[in-house]
Amino acid sequence: MKVIIARDYKELSKKASSILASQLILKPESVLGLATGSTPIGTYEELIKLHKQGVISFSSVTTFNLDEYYGLDSNNPNSYSYFMRDKLFNHIDIDNNRVHIPNGLTKDIQKECQAYEKKIIGKGGIDIQLLGIGRNGHIGFNEPDIKFEAITHLVNLDTDTIYANARFFKDVKGVPKKAISMGIKTIMNSKKILLLASGEEKAQIVYDTLYGKITPETPASVLQLHPNLIVIVDKQAAKYL
Numbered sequence: 342m343k344v345i346i347a348r349d350y351k352e353l354s355k356k357a358s359s360i361l362a363s364q365l366i367l368k369p370e371s372v373l374g375l376a377t378g379s380t381p382i383g384t385y386e387e388l389i390k391l392h393k394q395g396v397i398s399f400s401s402v403t404t405f406n407l408d409e410y411y412g413l414d415s416n417n418p419n420s421y422s423y424f425m426r427d428k429l430f431n432h433i434d435i436d437n438n439r440v441h442i443p444n445g446l447t448k449d450i451q452k453e454c455q456a457y458e459k460k461i462i463g464k465g466g467i468d469i470q471l472l473g474i475g476r477n478g479h480i481g482f483n484e485p486d487i488k489f490e491a492i493t494h495l496v497n498l499d500t501d502t503i504y505a506n507a508r509f510f511k512d513v514k515g516v517p518k519k520a521i522s523m524g525i526k527t528i529m530n531s532k533k534i535l536l537l538a539s540g541e542e543k544a545q546i547v548y549d550t551l552y553g554k555i556t557p558e559t560p561a562s563v564l565q566l567h568p569n570l571i572v573i574v575d576k577q578a579a580k581y582l
Contacts, residue, residue, distance in 0.1 A: 342551065342570040346579045350539045353575045354383030357471070357537055360571065361388060362397045364469050364533075370401040372461075374470030374528070375429075376481075377406070377421045380537050381471060385429040392433045399435040403464050405457075407472070407481040407528075409443040411450075411495060411519040419509055420445060443493070443521035454493040454521065461527065470531035474538050477501045478546050478559040482522035485558045491526035495519060525563055533569040536561070544580035547572075551582070 347353040361384070364371050375381075391397045406421060415422035422442045430440060441460055447453035461467060472480050479485070482496040490496075498518055507513040528534070538547050550561040551572065564570050574582070 342565070342567075342572060344551065344579075344582065345571065345573045346582070347573060347575045349575050350383055353537060353539055353573050354387050356573050357381075357384040357535060358387030358391065360535055361469065361471070362391050365397045365399070365402065368468065369398065370403070371468045372403045372405065372464045372466065374467040374523075374531055375404050375406050375425065376471045376473050377408070377424050378473045380473035380539055382428055384471070384537070389429065389432045399433045402435060403439040404435070404441060405461055405464075405467060405523075406442040407470075408496075408520050408522040409445045410517040411445050411521055412517050413445045415442070415445070419515075445521065447521075450495045450521070454495070457493045457521075457523075458527065467531040469533040469535060470528055472528070472534060472536045472561075472564075474536060474543060474546060474550065474561050475502055476505060476542060476546055478550060478561045480525075480528060480536075480561045480564070482520040483525055483528075483560040485560060489525040489557050489560070489563060492524040493527055494522065494524055496522045525560065529563065529567055531567075533571070534564060534567050536564060536570065536572045538572070538574045538578040540575070541577040541580060543574075543578040547574055547578050548581040 409421045413420040444453055477485055484499045503516045506516050510516050549559050553562055555562045555565055
């Protein structure tokens with residue numbers, strides 16, 4: 342793995358966007374795996390700037406998002422589909438037909454998950470997967486468990502995750518209890534992985550992820566086995582490294 346320590350969140354975002362921009366310059370038809378949450382917002386802002394400056398284009402890019410809340414309509418402001426449009430897609434030249442996010446209102450979970458996997462495989466796999474990390478070590482919505490879930494699946498969200506995400510809702514009762522998420526195998530099959538972490542509250546889980554035991558109880562720890570992992574953390578998140 343390659344670990345990059347940035348001075349602060351702003352530098353972290355610039356470094357991450359530079360890596361993603363380089364991917365698009367080298368391969369304009371790249372398949373990107375994208376993440377939501379507060380951590381990648383700065384990266385998306387930097388990518389929008391680079392696009393508006395004419396440095397990069399998303400016209401031939403295909404995207405697959407890690408996850409989506411189960412039970413939320415794509416137009417719900419708390420859905421990840423809405424988040425991605427608001428934070429990135431509405432500001433770049435991406436073809437909406439090339440944007441893929443799990444359907445949170447699907448009536449057939451198994452069919453939705455299998456179809457999502459087939460679409461990823463049909464595009465030749467993900468070239469670079471952007472990840473954040475939860476305080477409990479989840480990547481995507483792969484929560485601590487007794488086993489690694491392999492492919493896209495329905496997840497019961499941990500109490501920690503529900504409370505952490507409550508800041509985006511009116512109150513904790515409004516946070517969905519389930520989500521559709523790429524599995525560990527899906528993530529690990531990405532050709533390159535870019536993991537971002539910011540803030541002192543992530544310092545312990547960053548250390549456990551990179552140097553701790555590989556265990557489903559810390560889902561992100563499996564990233565130690567990936568052949569092309571880049572980790573960017575700010576100084577606060579790198580406290581124990």
